[in-house]
Every structure is written in structure tokens, then in C-alpha cells.
Amino acid sequence: MALQPPRHVPVLLQEVLDNLVLPPAARVLDLTLGMGGHAEALLARCDEASRYLGVDRDPEARYQARRRLGDDSRLEILGGNYEDIWNDPQYQAWKTEFAPGGFDAILADLGVSTLQLRTPERGFSFRDEGPLDMRMDTSSGPTALEWIAEQTDESLADAIYQYGEERASRPIARAILRAHREGRLATTKDLAQAVYSVIPREPAKRKGQSDPATRTFQAIRIAVNGELDRLTAALESAISQLRPGGRLAVISFHSLEDRIVKQTLRRLAGIYDGPGRTAPVELPKILKLVHPGGLAPSEAEAAANPPSRSARLRVAERLS
Numbered sequence: 001m002a003l004q005p006p007r008h009v010p011v012l013l014q015e016v017l018d019n020l021v022l023p024p025a026a027r028v029l030d031l032t033l034g035m036g037g038h039a040e041a042l043l044a045r046c047d048e049a050s051r052y053l054g055v056d057r058d059p060e061a062r063y064q065a066r067r068r069l070g071d072d073s074r075l076e077i078l079g080g081n082y083e084d085i086w087n088d089p090q091y092q093a094w095k096t097e098f099a100p101g102g103f104d105a106i107l108a109d110l111g112v113s114t115l116q117l118r119t120p121e122r123g124f125s126f127r128d129e130g131p132l133d134m135r136m137d138t139s140s141g142p143t144a145l146e147w148i149a150e151q152t153d154e155s156l157a158d159a160i161y162q163y164g165e166e167r168a169s170r171p172i173a174r175a176i177l178r179a180h181r182e183g184r185l186a187t188t189k190d191l192a193q194a195v196y197s198v199i200p201r202e203p204a205k206r207k208g209q210s211d212p213a214t215r216t217f218q219a220i221r222i223a224v225n226g227e228l229d230r231l232t233a234a235l236e237s238a239i240s241q242l243r244p245g246g247r248l249a250v251i252s253f254h255s256l257e258d259r260i261v262k263q264t265l266r267r268l269a270g271i272y273d274g275p276g277r278t279a280p281v282e283l284p285k286i287l288k289l290v291h292p293g294g295l296a297p298s299e300a301e302a303a304a305n306p307p308s309r310s311a312r313l314r315v316a317e318r319l320s
Contacts, residue, residue: 021245023104030052050074052075055078055079057080059139102246103242107251243318268284
């Protein structure tokens with residue numbers, strides 16, 4: 001375990017605190033505990049009768065969160081992810097004992113964490129060389145390199161286009177698989193070099209644009225971890241666990257996540273976004289959108305914490 005974890009700054013922290021209602025004896029579910037930044041601030045606003053359940057699939061993140069939060073008797077930490085936790089016996093037992101009437105607040109901070117990005121051994125970033133892993137749960141599933149080895153030119157290009165919104169997905173996919181066949185693909189730097197062979201890095205750098213490898217890394221990470229596969233179902237499950245008046249807050253970091261969150265919450269708020277003026281069937285209205293357009297970081301936060309720049313917070317309240 002890392003003795004000195006990377007500095008973690010929770011994103012949109014004040015906005016989360018302003019929008020999650022914490023009554024006396026609050027029941028809070030943190031679906032993406034991470035290193036405990038949001039949890040620390042939320043627990044500081046909870047009274048002694050409150051209970052807080054933190055969930056994370058990353059064993060290292062859970063370890064660091066426990067170090068940060070200490071032996072708070074109000075806190076329970078479970079291993080798992082926000083897609084599958086609902087049927088976990090430990091979750092069900094905790095909820096039966098402490099939150100049989102539902103949760104007052106549920107938080108989901110989607111995407112990759114600071115800990116994962118800044119630990120080269122995890123393979124999430126091309127800024128430091130590390131193995132091509134990218135798994136959020138290092139105990140299960142194929143690594144990024146193993147996943148790439150199973151792809152064809154077409155399937156890899158489709159993933160890079162769909163999850164990275166990369167226009168040059170086809171030549172990039174061919175370059176990556178060529179490097180793999182030739183034994184030149186083992187590390188994050190190798191993957192980045194394959195991308196640069198298609199989109200040179202220096203011109204983008206001179207223009208102040210994002211690194212050309214960013215979209216491809218994002219796409220492969222999302223594919224390896226199945227981050228979008230069941231997000232809609234997970235959001236629906238979370239909403240079902242709210243008590244009337246309880247709120248769900250979701251932070252997303254790229255347009256693909258935010259689009260799913262936005263569309264799901266709008267549909268469950270009875271808002272029709274399909275073709276035509278009216279819905280073919282009456283939509284259930286079980287939510288109220290607290291900020292219909294979502295909330296973005298302030299200029300001050302974006303300047304002080306650049307990773308927050310792409311974040312967006314959406315909040316919905318469960319109706320009776």
C-alpha cells in the first residue's frame with residue numbers, strides 16, 4: 001500500500017454540500033468513495049446518529065479512505081461498484097439495519113480518481129510510464145493490454161470512436177494493433193507513441209490543445225472497466241433507494257457520462273426528449289430536477305484544480 005498517496009482534491013465539493021440535504025440522523029450512500037474527500041466533508045455535517053455507507057471497487061482507494069476518515073463509528077466501507085452493489089448481501093444487511101426507509105442523500109462521483117491517475121503502476125495515464133493495466137479493480141478482469149490483444153482493427157476502432165469520440169479511430173486502432181503484433185506495446189508510453197504515430201503530439205502542444213492520446217486512453221479505460229455499460233440501470237437503482245425528499249448527486253467528467261446521466265434523470269422527471277412533441281406513453285414522474293442544466297465548477301476551482309474543468313454535477317430529488 002502507498003504510504004503517501006497523491007494529494008486528492010474533491011471536485012465540486014461546495015456544490016455537493018449545498019445540494020445534498022442532511023437532516024438529523026441522516027442516511028448517506030457514497031457510491032464512489034474514492035479517497036474519501038467528499039465523505040470527509042459530508043460526515044463533518046452529519047450528527048452522531050447519522051450513518052454513512054461508502055462503496056468503492058478499488059482496494060487501494062478503500063485503504064486510503066479508511067486512513068483519511070479514521071475509525072468513525074458512523075462509517076461503513078464496502079468493496080464493490082455502483083452497478084452491482086444493490087444485490088450484495090453486505091449492502092442489503094447494512095441497509096436493512098440502518099436505512100430501511102431509504103437514503104437521504106446518494107452521491108456518485110464517476111470516472112477515474114486522482115489516486116488511479118497519479119499512480120504509474122495502475123496504467124491510467126501516459127504522463128508517467130507504467131504497465132497497460134487500467135483496471136479500477138486490480139483483482140479481476142483483463143488488463144488493458146489483454147483487452148487490446150483480443151480486439152480486431154474494427155472492434156478497437158469502434159471502441160475508440162464510441163468511448164473517446166476520436167475521429168481518427170481507425171488509423172489509431174491499426175497503429176496500436178501493429179505495435180502489439182511487433183512486440184512494441186507493453187506500457188502506457190508505448191500506447192501513447194502508437195497514437196502519436198497517427199496524430200503527432202507537438203502540433204497539438206504548440207496550439208495549446210489536449211494531448212492527442214487523451215481520447216484513446218479514455219476510450220480504452222472505459223471499455224476495460226465497462227464504465228458506461230450499466231450506468232442507466234445503476235442510476236435507476238440508486239433512485240429507487242432514495243426516500244421521498246432524498247437527493248441524488250452525480251458528478252461526471254466527460255460528455256458520454258453526462259449525456260447518460262442527463263437523459264436518465266430527465267426521463268424519470270417526466271420530461272420527454274424523443275422525436276415529436278409528445279411522448280408515445282406517459283412518462284413516470286418520480287424525480288424533480290434541482291438544477292436542470294447541471295452545475296459546472298467555478299472559475300476559481302477550475303484554475304486551482306485543472307482536472308475539475310470538465311466536471312458537471314447533476315442533482316435530482318425523489319418525489320413522494
